[in-house]
Amino acid sequence: CDKGFEQMNINPDASSTITPAYVFTKAQLDALNNSYYSTGVLASGGSIQHFATYKDVPAIGDKYYFQQGTYPYDFFQNGYPNAVNEISEVIRAVSTDASQVNLLSAARIWRVYTMHRITDLYGDIPYSDAAKGYTQNLFTPKYDTQQAIYADMLNELDQSVQAFDATKTTFGTADLIYGGNIDRWKKFANSLMLRLAMRMTKADPTSAQTWAKKAIAGGVITQDSDLAKINYLASGQDINKNPYALSMRNSDYSPGNGNDNIEGGKLARTFIDVLKNSADPRLNVIAVVWNGSTADTTTSLQRGMPNGLLVKPADFKTYSEPNPVTVLKLDAPVLVMTAAEVNLLLAEAAVRGWYSGDAATAYNTGVRSAMANWAQINATAGSISTAKVNAYLTKNPFPTSGSTDAKLAQIGSQLWVTLFPDEQEAFASWRRTGYPALTPVNVTGNITGGVIPRRLLYPPTEESVNNTQYSAAVARQGANLLTTRIWWDKQ
């Protein structure tokens, strides 16, 4: 009496088997396309005073307000079912076949990239139990300590690099970043290892040193030609467009007149002041002031809006906002890991004595790369002349003879500018280095007691549906507050 039932139960619109390459491509896109506006701009960018808004609701980073919305949870909630689950599915599909080892290594590295972005925001997170809902029916995943997560991520990078085999097949064009180039994947993995190592400078300097040295020895991205990026298109589906640009346009800057910004956003005074005071030529690439319907990049016009405003300022229109042809360019690539960042980290490693190269050289190379990166975004509007770069380096020389703190301050502050618009990484970098020193706003009614946030909040659904594990994590790490410091951020 059940004839034909099995056939009836086959979905005509789906495949019963995975094509790992197609899912890998999706996982690459999804790792970057995760709530950029709420997590990147509002929470991270607001906290480190790159962005400002006069409104209340979007002021999670600007004023440490949380009136409504899902801003502090979005990255967690969207991250796992998309990028994390997808990359885990890819790993599951290719891990049993030795001929697919290069696919496996690339996937493992990408999983580390995906997971570190989550733990850096929240601290302890489900890691070893993550994305096991289907494979193991594990529905209440435990939270691992961030320390354990870091240890495992570094091991994963190390093992993945070792496992690459040049004689075997790769993802090829399905790999949006390197088109399957193994050497570049190794550099990317080592650069990520360096980033993670440096993240531990406060919490575990010994391990930080060990891993930093290992990463550098393995070979990191020092040339712009090796940088990791994903290219996008100006049209097509939303997923085809630069997710940073798209979400900023959609959520705030679409009116394009400087006055009707939907969420009242502008570039922050702190950020613009730093760029102006240092005569940073990136100012004219990043920022515009609307003059009628013209986006004007003139230096003298640029001014940032103060954080912590409660009412729309009368001169709202005159504040700087992201440049529509660079920061908001839909077919610009997203830079995942750059030679600029790596060189600046090398400079810091040199200052700490973990790298034999010269700190000033690495710093200067980093700054030149950082300037050059904008030409990746827009070859004309983003192009910064060598003369301008030289002038900038002359005006802001690396303090070779200065104190260690002064050197670290210079590097940290440079990272704070260079990483823009990767606000999540900039937020992590700022929390670790403490540079530049930012003055928090302290507006009535804020939820941190006038302290800049140190992490984001676990989603309420975790307390609702994963209560035991959530409670254990909170008991261990500290209350689920914006002010609780995560492991690598311990003072």
Place this chain on the structure above:
Amino acid sequence: QTLTGKVTNGADNTTLPGVTIVEKGSTKGTVTDSDGNYSLRLSSPQATVVLSYIGFVGQEIAVGGRSVLNVALKEDQTQLNEVVVTALGITKDKKALAYSVTEVKGSDFTQARETNVANALSGKIAGVNASGLSTGAGGSSRVIIRGNGSLNGNNQPLYVINGMPIDNTTPGGSPTTNGSGLNVDRGDGIGGINPDDIESISVLKGGTAAALYGSRAANGVILITTKKGRAQKGIGIDYNSTLMFDTPAVFPDFQYEYGQGDGGVKPTTQAQATNWGRRSWGTRMDGQPYVAFDGLEHPYSPQRNNIKNFYQTGSTFTNTVALNGGSENINFRFSLANVDNKSILPNSKFNRKIANLNVNAILSKRLSLETVAQYNLEQATNRPSAGDAPGNPNWAVYMVANTVDIRQLSPGYDANGRETQWNETPYASNSYFVVNRFQNNDTKNRFIGQANLKFNILDNLYVRGSVSRDFYNFRSVGVIPTGTVYTANAAGEYHEINSSVSETNSLLTVNYDAKFGKNLSLNAFVGGNKRIYSVNDTYIDGTQFIIPFFYSYTNLSSLTTRPVNQKTATNSIFASADLDYKGIAFLTVTGRQDWFSTLSPQNNSIFYPSIGGSFVLSQAAQLPAWISFAKVRASGAQVGGATPDPYILNQTYSMVQGGHDGRPLQQVTQSNGVNLVTNSSLRPLTSTTYELGLDMKFFRNRLGLDLTYYNRKTTDDIVRTSVSRATGYQDVLLNIGQVNNSGIEMLITGNPVKTRNFNWNVSYNLAYNKNEVVKLADGLNTIEVASSVGSWAFIHNAVGRPYGVIKGYTMVRDANNNVVYNTSTGYPQRSALTELGQGVPPLTMGLSNTFTYKNFSLDVLIDGKFGNKIFSTMDVYATRFGLQKSTLPGRESGLPVSGVTPEGTPYSATIPVSGLRLYYDNLKNYTDLFLYDGSFVKLRQVVLNYNVPAGVLKPLRIQGASISLVARNPLILFRNTDNFDPESSYTNSNAQGFEAFSLPRTRSMGVNLMVKF
């Protein structure tokens, strides 16, 4: 040969309208008119006629050549001939039933009409919890019989028309608790049945009654029998017309002392007035001019009439014409109905046209045919959205600052068509923009066809074959227009649903009747049913219209289409045997085996039995004279079920349309837009019911008592529940433990006054349901059913607790009940997530009174529900925005607060006036502050009816006419919610217990006219 005559009540000689008279052995029949007169053409002067009438002893009379036959019927003291429709359309003697069945006559629905007939069940039947939704005339209903058995599967009953199931799904799914945009209720299947076509409704409450319907009957069955044609001279015409007017019934009790503003200051510029559009934190209202958000000066005075000013008087005009006729061997009834509704929400309309044809024919001596064909055309314009603020037209009406006249927001858009923003956030839509510019139109074409062929092989053996198909084609186009400020680039969104759904059932039964000796009779049948359910949907969703105001999906900058193609089948065989011993003792045994296409072949079949018996004490023994009737009944049954959705056994992968830059993209196949953990080991669920009942009548049937105790246990329930996103998935499908429902139902009927001219009937029903979630899956002790906007409250099913508890947060207090303050923020500490109350009322009741005086009758229905809690999202916002009366303290000189620090030392502070808004805003973190007792008692319905006397009608050649004045929901007699109607649910999903800015509940008044030619 025509027979005429008059039928009277033998006890008092009053005439009896509506008595059925048929010629024995033919289909010829008629009913008496309002004066008790009848006229029937006989095939032979020697025919025998059979008279039957509920509550009276039936008679068979040989005509013997007479042309006039007056009959006096005798009241039936034991109500022996009261028959009800039971499973598979089989009529049974009520006293033979081993379970509780309640029948409601169709006429109960036609006078005080609800557009959705299911809503009219409210308060009428013990144990049936019918709640209309606040979603307007074309909206759905939610009917729960004897409590929620499934933790989050379908809990609504199966609807069956003339023995065959119909589809009751809501196209596009039910609205969600925190949805936005076009979060609308697009109506359900039962809403497409015309009340005027209904002869009667039988409610089979328990599994025992419904066991023959199998899996989907676990939640009870609502059997609808439609009206049939009758043989008569010429064509009979019935006309029924109703005109009802709706107005909002509940107005919030906000504060009108301090007006728009912030920090104790009123706006001084237009920009400020816009930014503070939803802040009533200003200074004391003084009536002086101030700059409002339109840039003009308005008096700083209370605006109490925003709801009256925004909403309009709604109306519903319903007309049904039915034609009846027929000859010896074939008769028909054809009806046309039109419902024209204008919502209280401007520009929102609903129209429903139904044509229904019922034909019965005797094809030969042994072969007869019954067919029904129904065609519906339902068109809805701009159905109202509920839930979160974006696109919800109701939101601003309530939340606009209390000195702002809502009409200042009109027309809602500027010269460029861009939405006029009235407050700081684009997500709180301008109500006028939504009603004037949003488009949200749907059309449903529905066809229901049934054919039923019966062949009498022998006099006591027949075969019956039935085929029925309920098919609809639905298209909904939702346009969030160019200029909507919360959409990307303010360029709008497009959402289209094309849906074709069909439910097809083929049924074959062989029935056998036999008598063994004098005292024992048997009725038995075996049969099989094949059900095929098919869904073919295309969802088209896109964003950003390229050419502004051109609303075609060819004009979108980003577009995705999503197919849903599903076919599921359930095959069943079943058998039933009824034994009757002398009309005193009855025994029913049934069994059914189902095979489900949606489960894996190892687990896809289940057999379940039922057994029941009843014993008529009053026949078997000599009882005191004041007991007219007494019966006890007991039954037990099991019903099995499976997941309604296919493709849930194994994970699959789907392509992402368009890929990226020449590379294909693939992802885990989603179910309703989220990742679902599929489960190949799902087993069928079972629902086991035991039921005991007592049915008694006293004092010559003037007083009746019907008592039922039931116990229903659902095991291996197939549940879709939210899980931690860290699993990589949002939802999981599981067989989950056990849920128990037990309860009592009581029905008391009385006829306290009965004289020649005046009659008073009263009926009171009461039901109490106790529900407990006994066990969930291993490692799970609670599952989340829904969460509110802002995650301020949750609905959970937790082990050891009743179904649907509300969870949330409170302020942390020390042992002495002092609030513990976080000294760095100055806010009270928030507790861990904790249970705060029950979302489903355990106790329900209804009281119905009918007074008849000569040609007048008055129906009064009161109903109530008790013991549940409601979390009010509106109250959260009203508190945050300073509208709530509870936000008055501190307005003049600040609010002193005191408690203790986390270390236990005393803490006190004064919140300055400038900080009041954020202090009160922060209260959203403490769920219990916004939790209300949802109990209520409502005057549900009042109908005053006048039957026009026959003497007046006769010269006009009118057989009968009546006119009624009708009021639906005229008064709430008791409630504990200050600012909203406790019946404010806006979804027919299992997420019950939240209030969130749905269309206001209405009170309806109108008039009904019925004429028979």
